Amino acid sequence: MSEVFVNGLVCKNPKDIKPEDFFFPGLDKAGDTSKNPGSNVTLVNVEKIAGLNTLRISLARIDFAPNGGLNPPHTHPRATEILTVMEGTLYVGFVTSAPDFKLFSKVLNKGDVFVFPKGLIHFQFNIGAVPAVAFAGLSSQNPGLVTVAKAVFGSNPPISDDVLAKAFQLDKKTVDWLQAQFSN
Amino acid sequence: MSEVFVNGLVCKNPKDIKPEDFFFPGLDKAGDTSKNPGSNVTLVNVEKIAGLNTLRISLARIDFAPNGGLNPPHTHPRATEILTVMEGTLYVGFVTSAPDFKLFSKVLNKGDVFVFPKGLIHFQFNIGAVPAVAFAGLSSQNPGLVTVAKAVFGSNPPISDDVLAKAFQLDKKTVDWLQAQFSN
Amino acid sequence: MSEVFVNGLVCKNPKDIKPEDFFFPGLDKAGDTSKNPGSNVTLVNVEKIAGLNTLRISLARIDFAPNGGLNPPHTHPRATEILTVMEGTLYVGFVTSAPDFKLFSKVLNKGDVFVFPKGLIHFQFNIGAVPAVAFAGLSSQNPGLVTVAKAVFGSNPPISDDVLAKAFQLDKKTVDWLQAQFSN
Amino acid sequence: MSEVFVNGLVCKNPKDIKPEDFFFPGLDKAGDTSKNPGSNVTLVNVEKIAGLNTLRISLARIDFAPNGGLNPPHTHPRATEILTVMEGTLYVGFVTSAPDFKLFSKVLNKGDVFVFPKGLIHFQFNIGAVPAVAFAGLSSQNPGLVTVAKAVFGSNPPISDDVLAKAFQLDKKTVDWLQAQFSN
Amino acid sequence: MSEVFVNGLVCKNPKDIKPEDFFFPGLDKAGDTSKNPGSNVTLVNVEKIAGLNTLRISLARIDFAPNGGLNPPHTHPRATEILTVMEGTLYVGFVTSAPDFKLFSKVLNKGDVFVFPKGLIHFQFNIGAVPAVAFAGLSSQNPGLVTVAKAVFGSNPPISDDVLAKAFQLDKKTVDWLQAQFSN
């Protein structure tokens, strides 16, 4: 018999399903935060746990380097995020949509919880001198990640620098320099 | 002006919203696990964070007493749960629906992740000698909690003991004893 | 050409669809209620009528033996149920979620309608001296069925009796006896 | 305190909810089928059972006069219908959408089940010499009803007869006569 | 590797997706309005743009012959429509569901916008002496189209003329004549 797909993912024969299809190990391991901008996201989504298919949730661990480890401004096109700090001190925030573009920000310590609504630009920044760790639930089996600086200045192929110069009110030389920074 | 409600909850005027509407503190504090059956759930849902309204997610911390702290068999009528172990060793599982009633169980250690699909009966049990802690994302702003033993034997008013004796193949005396245990 | 699936079910070529794909016969036949606990559910879901795929509804006939035929406490993880009594007298109810665990119950006679909200534990019990019959609509093409006593005490493999003894405040001997009753 | 609304309906304080909020009596009573076209629908939706709010289902009893009682061509804008015949013999059908406009029809006897997919035009017609009765589940708390002949020829105010004459390829005199029939 | 389907449609390997999968040309071309009833709909749905799959929207251009070009009474079972007039003058309307059957109609000129709610019967009629053009967004990747006169009088096979005569209060001769008009 040919394979059955749901949501474009292989759907196992119920007789062959095992506890392992609902399991993923290793979220106690810190991600590598040595590379710029100093954060690392370990996302447990439907690619990691096949049994999450159709169940609208995933889980993430986020590690931050001390003194400025940054999860840079980004959106999740398909998920709200609810995050709690395990270790360290994070300055976090999100920006509302037009016309207000209000920043809702907060310094979070261990045990604090914060919500980043679906589709809005948000960030987390380690303002402490020690590594920080956060865990987050996300309201999709496949939240998606749009890192703003990379999507805008590092897409493949690049967006025309005419567009970016005008959008960011930068001269083309600066845009080209930014594009060189964010390419691959 | 009168208040505006969405989902039956007061919806603030956007001008009056503050970062605190997306914030909740204290998830680093262990819950009291001294009472039977030895677990404690701190749920951060829309009652705790008003900004979660319409956003389909919540977060929970679950503490377990050492040597048998139990989050007893229960369901969430409106949510799938994805859980990770922070400290300790948990024996966890869920049971599928009719006709198979398969138990998918697993012993989880620190860093392990497990999924409990929406509406299915599941449990977590501390089989270690030290307190255990888990964090979980749930796919609803208001997941609901149906603790099986309490709902069946401790409802208010009680379900007829004729029904329960027949359903559980117990004599009425045992049912009445169970109802006395779970009422309060 | 290979088969096309929607929701993991074979999706027919529109040219080959027939009225029979929206049809199921025999719901006038009483189910066999001779076995304990004395009820029988005939569910017309997407497995019986392929044309229900994606349409979020199914229909059930429930027969009850006289003098105590019971549809024991159960949940539908994916459906609300709206039931009407055709013949007989049923004592029915559902229990709300934590922290109230309120029982909403009612004695239903012919022509009475009652609603069992999605995911909540409910039951129907024939308190009359004649067979009872009910029909119900369910808000899913595949509502799922979690019979509480069977899922808890009769799963395959069984849940650890340590868990069940603690959850139900029973000694292990009683648990083991219950597990023997519900296994098969 | 002011009232709370969900979906535009008053949402009771949970403390004041009673079993009666999930209950409706009298579906064993035949509707009056003496008026043209000889059918009567008793719909148990959220207006009849407040507890159905947000639960996506309703239930209907349909009575048909003998020898031609008709539930005329209509759609439910928000619901699929699954119907079973209790008494009598019905000729039923629905028509698919463009470009095929296929009629899927069937003669249904007692115990037969048929599905009418959401938004499609369908009808039920008593071709037997005795009264017929059917019960149906509908996949919305408020399915809506668009009776085609009445909506087209009997709206208030009327649709321009230029439009109707052209759409139905009828002369205006016939249209005006039809509008007179279906007005009020 | 075998093909992957989502919603019954082939889902491309992400590596093979091209800008053309989100593109469709030619919506500046007027459709042929020479045939009765004098309108032509060019619908850009998921059959035309594969990349629309799962995205819940489509776009249409509607052309109307001068002096009475008509988009006859119809419904979209899965979509609300929001339309704006580019050229010309349209008399448009929709009829609400039972029991009111209210007609909400309006004469629209260039730049006017009107909404036709999901599943309700609506029409657009060119009351000007020049060709009219409208563009519309529809809230489904596959809105479906039920043209009322064609579905009722021109289905394949035809609905019994007993049903139609009674439903429309016409004699059978008129029904048969209408069925001849709308067949094929």
Add this chain to the structure above:
Amino acid sequence: MSEVFVNGLVCKNPKDIKPEDFFFPGLDKAGDTSKNPGSNVTLVNVEKIAGLNTLRISLARIDFAPNGGLNPPHTHPRATEILTVMEGTLYVGFVTSAPDFKLFSKVLNKGDVFVFPKGLIHFQFNIGAVPAVAFAGLSSQNPGLVTVAKAVFGSNPPISDDVLAKAFQLDKKTVDWLQAQFSN
């Protein structure tokens, strides 16, 4: 009686609804494109047409100044957009999510249609010497708009320049200059 709200919006008494509640005029008027970056969006959403409430769609007209009028990189947190060009020549594109960040771009002429999936960063740029005009359907009654450059560099209050300097690999002086440009 107090007002009824659905989705936080006043819900009119059905008896008081008029055709005007589904109507909005003036979409034939070009928006003012004289201000940088040379585009103007007229959005017909639920704030403009109350009857759109719950109906999941809106419509927009977008005007572009000649020679470089730009609708700068932005997202709609709650909507996919399907756009067609009425006049002029647009270079348009969207960037996929991590890890590929692929740019799907296309030069669109009159009559071309393009899709911008929900939540992804996209832009439209007038590369012609004449004004350009586009119309777009959006799959939400309230799509939301996150203009990337404004949200990142012009939020109120501003995001810490430490965060932005690191995220965009710019020195703080450039960030401060950008923040001055986008604040107001």
